[in-house]
Amino acid sequence: MRRRTSAALALSLAFTACLPAAPVASATTTPACDHRPLESALKSLRGAGASGISVALKSPRCGHWKGGVGLADLRTGRKVTGDEHSRIASDTKTWVATVVLQLVAEGRIRLDENVDHYLPGLIRTEQYDGRRITVRQLLQHTSGLPDYLEAPYWQDETEHRWEHFEPLWTVRQALKLPPPKDRPASGFSYSNTNYNLAGLIVSKVTGHSISTEIRQRIINPLGLRHTSWPGDRTRLPSPDLRAYVKRGGKLRDWTEWNVSGSDASGALVSTAADVTAFWTALMSGRLLPAAQLAEMKRTVPDGEGGRYGLGVERYASTPRLVTWGHSGFMETGHKLRNAATGDGSRSVTLLVGSEEFDEDRVDAALAQLIRDLR
Numbered sequence: 117m118r119r120r121t122s123a124a125l126a127l128s129l130a131f132t133a134c135l136p137a138a139p140v141a142s143a144t145t146t147p148a149c150d151h152r153p154l155e156s157a158l159k160s161l162r163g164a165g166a167s168g169i170s171v172a173l174k175s176p177r178c179g180h181w182k183g184g185v186g187l188a189d190l191r192t193g194r195k196v197t198g199d200e201h202s203r204i205a206s207d208t209k210t211w212v213a214t215v216v217l218q219l220v221a222e223g224r225i226r227l228d229e230n231v232d233h234y235l236p237g238l239i240r241t242e243q244y245d246g247r248r249i250t251v252r253q254l255l256q257h258t259s260g261l262p263d264y265l266e267a268p269y270w271q272d273e274t275e276h277r278w279e280h281f282e283p284l285w286t287v288r289q290a291l292k293l294p295p296p297k298d299r300p301a302s303g304f305s306y307s308n309t310n311y312n313l314a315g316l317i318v319s320k321v322t323g324h325s326i327s328t329e330i331r332q333r334i335i336n337p338l339g340l341r342h343t344s345w346p347g348d349r350t351r352l353p354s355p356d357l358r359a360y361v362k363r364g365g366k367l368r369d370w371t372e373w374n375v376s377g378s379d380a381s382g383a384l385v386s387t388a389a390d391v392t393a394f395w396t397a398l399m400s401g402r403l404l405p406a407a408q409l410a411e412m413k414r415t416v417p418d419g420e421g422g423r424y425g426l427g428v429e430r431y432a433s434t435p436r437l438v439t440w441g442h443s444g445f446m447e448t449g450h451k452l453r454n455a456a457t458g459d460g461s462r463s464v465t466l467l468v469g470s471e472e473f474d475e476d477r478v479d480a481a482l483a484q485l486i487r488d489l490r
Contacts, residue, residue, distance in 0.1 A: 154485065160481040166186060167470045168186035174393075176461055194355070199387060208384040213412065214334060225321055227251050228251070231313065232246035235313070262309065267292070285377075340390040344384075344385050345385070359371045371450075392456075399458055415430050429442050440457075452467055455486040456486075464486050
C-alpha cells in the first residue's frame with residue numbers, strides 16, 4: 117500500500133517462461149505476433165534480482181499470454197507459471213475508484229460533494245473537517261488527510277501481523293496525526309486513509325461492503341475467477357506467489373499476513389491475468405461510461421514528476437505513448453507493476469514476490485512490453 121523505493125537483492129532466477137507458438141499469417145489474416153519484445157523483456161526480468169515475477173499481457177496480435185521468470189516458492193523450488201495468486205496492494209485503489217465512479221454515473225454519489233454529507237460528523241477535528249473535503253479529493257489524494265500508516269502504532273510492521281482491523285479504526289488513527297508536509301501546489305499527498313474512507317462511503321450509500329460491491333460490479337461481470345477479498349484470511353489461494361523480505365541479514369518469507377486494515381486501500385488478491393483483464397475492461401470502456409472514464413483520467417501533478425487521476429497513475433513512456441496503471445506494494449513483500457493503453461488494446465501486469473529488486477530494470481521491461489507489443 118505504500119510507495120517505496122528498493123535496492124537490488126541478489127537472488128538467482130530460473131527462466132521459466134514458455135513462449136507461445138507464432139500463428140501462421142496469410143494475406144487475409146492479422147499479422148503474426150512478434151515475440152521479440154516479449155523475449156527481450158523476459159530476459160531483462162530474469163536479471164532483476166527478484167525471487168519470482170508473474171507476467172500476463174494482452175495485445176491485438178499476440179492475444180492473451182501469461183508466464184514468468186524465477187521461482188514462486190524458494191523452499192520447494194516451484195517455478196513461476198503465470199497462474200500465481202498475489203496481493204495486488206494499491207492496485208486495489210483503481211478497483212475502488214471504479215466502483216465509486218459507477219455510483220456517480222448512477223447519481224448515488226457526487227464527486228464534488230463533501231465527505232461529511234455521506235459520513236456525518238466523522239471528520240471533525242481541529243485540523244480536519246469533512247465538510248471541506250470532497251469525494252474527488254479522496255480519490256485523487258488531494259484531501260490533505262495523513263496516511264494512517266504513519267502512526268507510531270504501525271512502525272513495527274510485524275507486531276500486528278495477525279490482527280484484525282476495521283477501516284473506521286484506521287481513519288480515526290489518521291485523524292490524530294498532523295497534516296502531510298511539503299505538499300506540491302496541486303495538493304497531492306498519497307494517503308491510504310483516503311481510500312479506506314472511500315470504501316466507507318460506498319458502504320454507506322449502497323448498504324454493502326466495498327468488497328461486496330467490487331465482487332458484484334467488477335469480479336462477477338468480468339468472470340475474474342481468481343480475484344478475491346481476503347478478509348481475515350492470512351493465506352493466499354493456491355498456487356501462490358511467495359513474498360520475501362530481507363530482515364536482520366536474512367531472507368524471510370512473509371507471505372502470510374492479515375491485511376484487513378488495508379481494506380479499500382489495498383486488500384485485493386488476484387493474478388496477473390485477472391488484473392490485466394480488469395485494466396483491459398476499464399480502459400476500453402466496459403466498466404465506466406465515457407464521462408466517468410474521462411473524470412478518472414483528469415490528473416494532477418504528484419510532486420515527483422508523475423500525474424495522478426482518480427485512482428490511476430498516468431505514465432508517459434514516450435511523447436506519443438501515454439499509458440495508465442497503478443503500482444502496488446504490500447508490507448508482506450508483494451509488489452505490482454502494470455500499464456495499459458488508453459483504449460485498453462494493450463495491457464501488461466507484473467507481480468513481484470520480492471520487496472527488494474532492480475525496480476528500474478523491471479519498469480524498463482514493462483515499458484518495453486507496452487510500447488513494442490502489437
